[in-house]
Amino acid sequence: MLSEKSTATVRATLPAVGAAIGDITELFYGKLFTAHPELIRDLFNRGNQNAGLQKQALAGSIAAFATHLVTHPDTRPDVMLGRIAHKHASLGVTREQYPIVHKYLFEAIAEILGDALTPEVAEAWDEVYWLMAGALTTIEERLYAEQQVTAADVWRPWTVAARVEETADCTTFHLTPADGSPMPAFKPGQYVSVQVELPDGARQIRQYSLSSAPGSPIRSITVKRVHGPAATGPDGEVSNHLHTEVRTGDTLNVSTPYGDLTLQDTTAPLILASAGIGCTPILSMLEHLADTAHTAPVTVLHADRSPADHPLRTDHRALTHKLPDATAHFWYETNTEPGDREGRLDLTDIPVAPGTHAYLCGPLPFMRAAREQLITKGITPADIHYEVFGPDLWLASA
Template sequence: MLSARSTATVRATLPAVGAAIGDIADLFYEKLFAAHPELLRDLFNRGNQASGDQRRALAGSIAAFATQLVERPGTRPDVMLDRIAHKHASLGVTPEQYEVVHTHLFAAIAEVLGDAVTPEVAAAWDEVYWLMAGSLIAVEERLYAQQGVLAGDVWHTWEVTARVEETEDVATFLLRPAGDTPTPAFRPGQYVSVQVELPDGARQIRQYSLSSAPGSRLRSITVKRVRGEGSPDGEVSRHLHEHTRAGDPLRVSVPYGDLVLDHLDAPLLLASAGIGCTPMLSMLEHLAQEGHSGPVTVVHGDRSPAGHALRADHVRLTEKLPEAEAHFWYETPDAAHPANRTGLVDLADITVRPGTHAYLCGPLPFMRAVRAQLLEAGVRPADVHYEVFGPDLWLASS
């Protein structure tokens, strides 16, 4: 909880800081990478830095955390903090790195706001930062302990046992731990980080959902190739598609992620678009393995049936569940697809049962649209769970 003195100061300065937070984030990253270029090379996603998404996400998370401290004291935005902590844990972030961030963030605040940063203002925002950082460090320590790893030591070498071409731009890689390394446990819906060494020597990291269910030594990730040659956006997916084959080693983290299948006593709705189907396939396979008998509604949107990665599995696993039904929408349908499912996902004629828990994964506009339809249908905001790959630009927990 923020101290009373700092609460008054933060409340008074929040409009000014909020208005400048974008400039502060830009300058912070500039200073951080000038002092520590290895962080941009080997930890931060260069694509998200180039697009500005990471800067916007940082600005949004700080502003949201500070606003909660002053408007709803005694509570924390735990959904936001858990999502950030899971991502940090999958990257191997350590407590010491929060000191590095603090140094350059507060240098940026002082430079952007100038004389407005009095000692009292600096002390109040320092308290905000360490409340947020301390919360994240505590969650990350718990996540490391749950996986039996030391802080930051999340990486293992896995072997690619097979590669399956799902569509022109989507491939599934079947993986197993190299040697006698135990297979780490995971929950349906979680992801792993994959680190590859690129031609310029950078060791870039991206997250990919586990598209298989728990229960086997084998794991699988399904990767969509992101086009854009010469751009840092998609450089890891392109590397995997172009260079990774059966028998190759792959550096993989232990699993993390807060979009996990839960609330099995409630009606479930699994909504995805594009490659966002991967965590939903893991959930469906788990439900089928467990003999789940409750109602499950499967919703998916894609450009075309041919581009719908893992479509056969989507259908097959849904059919294994006695109370499940699948609804697919395609922007460009073919002759075998019903005309009333052409275009974007529309839940208007889908029965959304009372008490439904919904799990969403896909592009941000898709999830915003589906969430709005679910809320209109009576689903509680707290019962809509989602996954964003890359910086979370949507605080859907509000």
């Protein structure tokens, strides 16, 4: 809980800090990576940094956390904190890194705000930072303990048992522990981090959802190759490396599983909605529902450019058919086949039962549109759960 004195100061300065937070975070990252180049080489996503996405996500999370502290002083934004903590845990972030971030963040704040950063203002925002850092480290250390790892030891070598070309741009990698040890447990919808060494020596990390169910004898990730300008630069460097360089029998460094978009045990009706490569956590959920003889109604929704671009399309439909009370609706912009729907996701004629829980994964515009339609159909906002691949820009773009 923020102190009474700091609450008043943060409330008064929030508009000014919020207006400058983009400049603050940009300067912060410049200072941080100049002093610690190993962080941009081996920890932070270089593609997201180049595109400015990480800056937007950090700015959004700081502003949202501070706003919550002054508007809801008796609670914490645990959903936001949990999402960040899961991502940090998948990267092996340590408690010792938070003072480093604090140093360069507050240097950036001082430079951008200038004389407006009085000792009183600095003290109040310092309190905000350490409240957020303390909450995150507590959650992260609990996550490490649950997986029986330490922050410095989240990685294990996994062997590529097989690779399957799903579409022109998507490949599935089936993985098994290289040392034959038991596979760590995970929940349907969670992801792992994959660390690869690139030609320039950088050890870049990306997150990929597990597309297999917890009961599967192997672990599977399906990776979409990033095209466009990113294909020759940092935005697509890991996906392109996996597609072009990694073959059956190769070894990958893979983290223990994390992620807060997990299928909850429920007898409520479910909607599982995805677009593009966002279908991967949905496939894990569907397989788990089939494995556990789920009997409640399930509505499966997916949108893509065409049937040929739909990753794991056959599995998506087959797993739906394994459930006794499930239907699938697929939308494609081109080349629709009999039984498919044309265009973008449109729930106008999709029945939604009272008490339905919805899980969404895909590009942010898709999830915003799906969420709005689901709320219009009567689903409670608290029962709509989502996953964003990459920095969570939902708050930053709100």
